[in-house]
Amino acid sequence: MNQIQALKDILSDDTLENVLILPHNMPDGDTLGSCIGLYFLVKHFNKRGYIVLNDGIPSNLSFLFDDEVRCLTSKEVEHLDFDVSIAVDSGETKLFEDRLSLFKRGKTRVNIDHHKTNSFFADINIIEVEASSTGEIVAQLFEAYDCPLCKRSAEGLYAAIVTDTGSFKYSNTRPLTFEISKKLMEMGFDFNRLNVEIFQNKSYEKLLLLNRVFETLKLYVDGKCAVIKLSKELIEQLALTEYDTDGIVEFVRDIKGVEVVIFIRHLNGEAHKVSMRSKYDFDVSEVATAFKGGGHMKAAGFKIDEKIEEIEAKIVEAIESKFGL
Known part of the structure; x- marks a missing residue:
């Protein structure tokens, strides 16, 4: 079965409730922004997303989070059962080894990534090595699932793309990257604030x-x-x-x-x-x-x-x- 369709079928199951979303250790803009996008994607399917990270968030990316969308520690979710667990922007499980036991508790395990060295470690592996970023892949899932974007999801996904492409300077940038970024910008998030927070606040x-x-x-x-x-x-x-x-x-x-x-x-x-x-x-x-x-x-x-x-x-x-x- 097509991997993208397989994930949609699972998220469409009304009997499922909790989704674990895991950024990699020492998180960057791509993994965190993609997690924010996925939080709103699973919310569209009436699922509760839990972004779990034991590391700190880089100061230039903390503005992406608020009281609704925040990172929880493993201890804060250890009492929960997860129907789906999603590893985000991780080529292998050692990149989130401190939370691997949580990942394995998911009844269905999903791996969304763009690294060519990915080890395809999950039940569902959505891997696109041509993509500029994992954020670009998640943005495509929104379109494939007819899931509407909002300012928050668009901001997170744009942050993912702009950081992993080096502000569109790196050779992983392709025409589709610009097309997706255009759609994200059209959602009306504060573009100037995003760029100042990420790129112009060095200590x-x-x-x-x-x-x-x-x-x-x-x-x-x-x-x-x-x-x-x-x-x-x-x-x-x-x-x-x-x-x-x-x-x-x-x-x-x-x-x-x-x-x-x-x-x-x-x-x-x-x-x-x-x-x-x-x-x-x-x-x-x-x-x-x-x-x-x-x-x-x-x-x-x-x-x-x-x-x-x-x-x-x-x-x-x-x-x-x-x-x-």
Whole structure:
């Protein structure tokens, strides 16, 4: 059966009530905005949606939530039974492993995503790798299900699209992306407020961080590969939160001649998060997959438990190999 129709059939079942909606850990605009869209989509079918997240919400995205649409913790919903559970913008279950037991409690499990490394882990898998974002896929579900948009759902879905396309700069943007965005904008949400909140509210601390992180910049492969690092010591000195580092890798990618950027960030102990971005045709998802991660051709990442210097050496070696060196 068609996966999109299968989800509609389930949501149309009047005997079902509760729907679990799961963004991925360390949430970004795409996963959160898509969850908001899905909240209103299931509401159209007279279902109660529960967005469950144990992580904090990035400060530049908190405006998307209010008393009606909010993120609950696992503890707040542990007493509930879920007829449907939906994983949003997650290529694999480890991206929401702290809530995996909740996901598995859903009688029907759904996976909505656009990552080419998706592992198709659910009963219903709505995966479109050509889509610019998961928000774009959810917007198409509204149309496929004859579900009317409202200001709130349109705002969330637009936020999902505009953040995952880098304000429509990235190559994942396609003509359909603009067509969908036009329809969302026509719903009349506060376009200026959205852009100011998301893109024009950087903290003073984040600007300090940029200066300090740029000091760690190293170039490899004749300037085609840039590596930046954020150590435990620097995080403590600047009193940073996890989300203060969002967007740093994009700044480095803008350097002339750089085709691949690697950002290594300390998490805890020897655990580090590696984020990679690329220009042109370099597929960073292949590198991430080799380190048991995943993502897109031009945006991917993984977590690894090793010393920061060893991580740098291994990734640079992998990058050099792909460049044929």
